[in-house]
Amino acid sequence: MTLTVRLPGPAATVSGRGQRWAEARAGSLLALPAAVYFLVFWVVPFAGAVWLSFTDYELAGVPAWTGLDNYRRLLGDPGFWNSARVTALYTVASVVPSIVLALAIAVPLSRPGRVNGVLRALVMIPAAMPLVATSMVWSAIFADEGLANTLIGLVGIGPRPWLTDERLALWALVIMTTWKHLGLFVIILTAGLQGLPSGVFEAAAIDGAGPVRIFARITLPLLRRTLLFVLVIAVIGAMQSFVPAFLLTKGGPAGATEVLPLYLWATGFGFERMGYASAIAMVLLVAMLALSLVQFGVLRGGDDG
Template sequence: MTALQIRLARPATLSGRGQRRAEARVGGMLALPAMIFFGVFWLLPFLSACYLSFTRYDLAGTPEWVGLENYRRMLEDPGFWNSAQVTAVYTVGSVLPAIVLALAIAVPLARPGRFNGVLRGLIMIPAVMPLVATSVVWRIIYADGGPANAVLGVAGLGPVSWLTDDKMAVWALVVMVTWKHLGLFVIIFTAGLQGLPPSVFEAAALDGAGPVRAFFSITLPLLRRTLLFVLVIAVVGSMQAFVPAFLLTGGGPAGATEVLPYYMWSTAFGFERMGYASAMAMVLLAMLVVLSLVQFRFLRGGGDE
């Protein structure tokens, strides 16, 4: 390379570096609002809650450092263990049926059909409704003279105290939440099913595989990533449930629907034990992280091809 060529190449190199710096500055400026939002509304509250979990704080005075006392108290608190048990029942009861029903509905909706597009739009209506409005509607449905008991009356069965019976209340919440989230899961499964290669199913049909065998041997393995994605968002959403228990039952009767987020809220703002509530929030966060990591481990193990 001649001296002239070197001199001509050097400005181009500097210009390229300057352009990259300019692009980095523009990218940083565009990301700045999101970073500020993240810091103010997520990072700072998280750090504050983490600090308060090691203190005794009643919302009025100054936080008093108590170390691990709040976490030790949690081990001996029957209210915490009751709320953890209710949360587990609520999560399993609302996640598994919703996933099974959504998959059963998505399989026929994923096929070409004249009215399938309309049906997919209709089934999404509950998912886009505000959760507060949904809770109010279902409170009317579960009323003593509401539609749920009217249907039981037509079937010759007696009325049920859906929201005041300690054995029925949590299942009433489960039914409402399943109905609420079903449409979203159906749409996700439908998209996953429509992305599967048709050639695999054609080859299976030529080999004599029936619909049931093709579903369990081909569809489910290929749909693994989608299935586990739905499982992750369903579990995380269920373990953070607060609005249904707050609006429909108030955590009752006798703590039968007192899920962990509701117990945290009542501890923090009802009994003004913000430090203890923060410790429970840290435990709930740790549970969600562990469950998510376990499920993401399975996600890496296989997926849609």
């Protein structure tokens, strides 16, 4: 027995324009929940923060319009500039080694094989751990009698006050966040590497190119878009980093780890200067946007395959 399905012709039901209208209406209806969500939880708070940044609002009474006062205040605020400097250092120090290490691990792990599959799963474990739990684990590692001092003791270095020395504390946070995010970057880069066309590599090998040359001239250029994605999320993540500094050092010692989001939080919820905190948030946002645009400009144009 043969089952025949007859599809109705366009002319038999509605006109082309009518159908497009019906599809548009259905599409709009389907998109409505997401649009409402976006409006309520993104657009409205964002617009509110922009407006607050031009006001004096102390979590009581009505915000008073102050124009550009909050932005002017930023220029002369030593706390803001210290935090901006710490954030810049933290971003560079955590993003560069994270990506370099992730790439170094991803290249061998992207090759097929059961062992590599297991290793890829293992490397993801830190990324899957909650950041608060990770911070607690690392506070134990960096304690006086912790693993960090035990390890450096093996090579004859005396114990270090990792979290209470103003020259070490930021690097302690960098080590922790690198460990935490490495797995995610490895997986993304591994996926990118596995998607590259094998023919190009075979041709290069036939032409006598060595592994270093292949990596520099073929792998990296083809991986540009994946690298761009990893770089953008790494930079934004580092610039927004709050939890490690909040839990491990509270911004100390002597402001050495007071990253901008922590300063913003203290300004908003410690000093109750919501208007000023919003201005700091806007500056942070603009800085992140500018950096993302630069990254897009530099790395855009590659093709992963």
